Amino acid sequence: MELSSPAKINLWLRILGRRDDGFHEVETRLCQIGIADTVRIEQVSSVPGIALTCNVPGIPVDESNLAIKALRAFENKVGKTAGWRIHLEKRIPSGAGLGGGSSNAAAILRGANELTGSPLNLAELLEIAGHIGADVPCFLLHTTAADGTGRGEKVVPVEFSWKLPLVLIKPSFPIPTPWAYQRWRDSQELPGVLYAPQICPWGEMVNSLERPVFEKHRFLPALKTWLLEQKGVRAALMSGSGSTMFAITESGADAGEVAEKAKAWCGDTAWVQPTETLR
Numbered sequence: 053m054e055l056s057s058p059a060k061i062n063l064w065l066r067i068l069g070r071r072d073d074g075f076h077e078v079e080t081r082l083c084q085i086g087i088a089d090t091v092r093i094e095q096v097s098s099v100p101g102i103a104l105t106c107n108v109p110g111i112p113v114d115e116s117n118l119a120i121k122a123l124r125a126f127e128n129k130v131g132k133t134a135g136w137r138i139h140l141e142k143r144i145p146s147g148a149g150l151g152g153g154s155s156n157a158a159a160i161l162r163g164a165n166e167l168t169g170s171p172l173n174l175a176e177l178l179e180i181a182g183h184i185g186a187d188v189p190c191f192l193l194h195t196t197a198a199d200g201t202g203r204g205e206k207v208v209p210v211e212f213s214w215k216l217p218l219v220l221i222k223p224s225f226p227i228p229t230p231w232a233y234q235r236w237r238d239s240q241e242l243p244g245v246l247y248a249p250q251i252c253p254w255g256e257m258v259n260s261l262e263r264p265v266f267e268k269h270r271f272l273p274a275l276k277t278w279l280l281e282q283k284g285v286r287a288a289l290m291s292g293s294g295s296t297m298f299a300i301t302e303s304g305a306d307a308g309e310v311a312e313k314a315k316a317w318c319g320d321t322a323w324v325q326p327t328e329t330l331r
């Protein structure tokens with residue numbers, strides 16, 4: 053079975069505070085977008101085991117891969133094991149704040165469930181997903197957008213009637229999510245950097261993780277400022293814990309033009325993609 057495993061952006065991410073368990077209480081809107089990995093999953097025998105391959109060197113293919121974690125969690129819940137083969141065709145960059153690994157995990161949960169006669173319902177899949185990672189549950193919903201609370205794992209689908217043209221820019225450096233959250237409380241606002249919510253028809257776009265991440269990676273606030281100066285850009289924000297910055301443009305043509313200019317402005321090492329939110 054072949055599944056599309058889309059990336060997400062966070063249209064907003066507000067941190068409400070640090071919890072006793074070390075996680076942070078958040079309010080976020082996650083929106084699935086038109087950049088996707090392809091996940092292939094098949095049941096190959098009754099002898100338990102998982103063989104994972106991936107087109108990108110450097111992505112772990114051992115038990116630390118979220119796809120394997122998801123399949124183990126699924127088999128645990130159902131109480132049956134089998135022999136599986138998984139292949140990940142990655143297009144979503146890692147350490148990007150685009151939820152690539154989380155999306156792969158959700159695709160595996162959907163695929164494994166379907167291939168075994170749907171033993172679990174959506175509520176059960178969402179429960180497993182929330183234990184794998186905060187971003188995993190949103191990818192199980194059949195809607196473009198979802199609002200997450202708690203660690204971000206308690207998701208509700210939201211009506212979302214916009215198809216927003218986007219430009220995604222991921223500089224060469226990745227950002228580990230735990231690092232960004234850890235730095236949040238003690239970080240300082242940089243003078244002259246726009247952190248204020250940008251008021252849009254779909255809500256106020258703001259990301260509490262920009263402050264800690266921008267403090268260390270000064271290229272990102274410069275990139276945000278540059279994006280906001282470009283013709284046709286309505287808003288610009290870091291996605292999740294970064295390092296991807298996204299801009300929402302007036303039209304698809306504007307997204308294409310900004311992407312071309314961004315390639316020249318950022319240099320060869322950045323990953324730049326025009327795309328749009330899914331509908």
Ligand SMILES: C[C@](O)(CO)[C@H](O)COP(=O)(O)OP(=O)(O)OC[C@H]1O[C@@H](n2ccc(N)nc2=O)[C@H](O)[C@@H]1O
Pocket residue numbers: 062065074075076077078080082149151154184185186187188202203204229230231233292293
């Ligand atoms: C930044 C976002 O991607 C925005 O959607 C998410 O908040 C992070 O989601 P995720 O990558 O699925 O995160 P998880 O795998 O659940 O957690 C990774 C690490 O990030 C930190 N973390 C994550 C979520 C959260 N609400 N508070 C946290 O402090 C914790 O250090 C945790 O160990």
Ligand SMILES: Nc1ncnc2c1ncn2[C@@H]1O[C@H](COP(=O)(O)OP(=O)(O)OP(=O)(O)O)[C@@H](O)[C@H]1O
Pocket residue numbers: 110111112116117118119140145146147148149150151152153154156157187227228229292293294
């Ligand atoms: N299936 C997977 N795809 C990509 N990375 C994975 C996967 N499973 C585990 N990882 C590990 O997780 C790390 C973060 O990758 P991922 O793309 O999920 O993070 P991210 O872009 O920071 O996403 P998020 O928005 O959830 O923070 C990678 O460096 C990699 O070592």
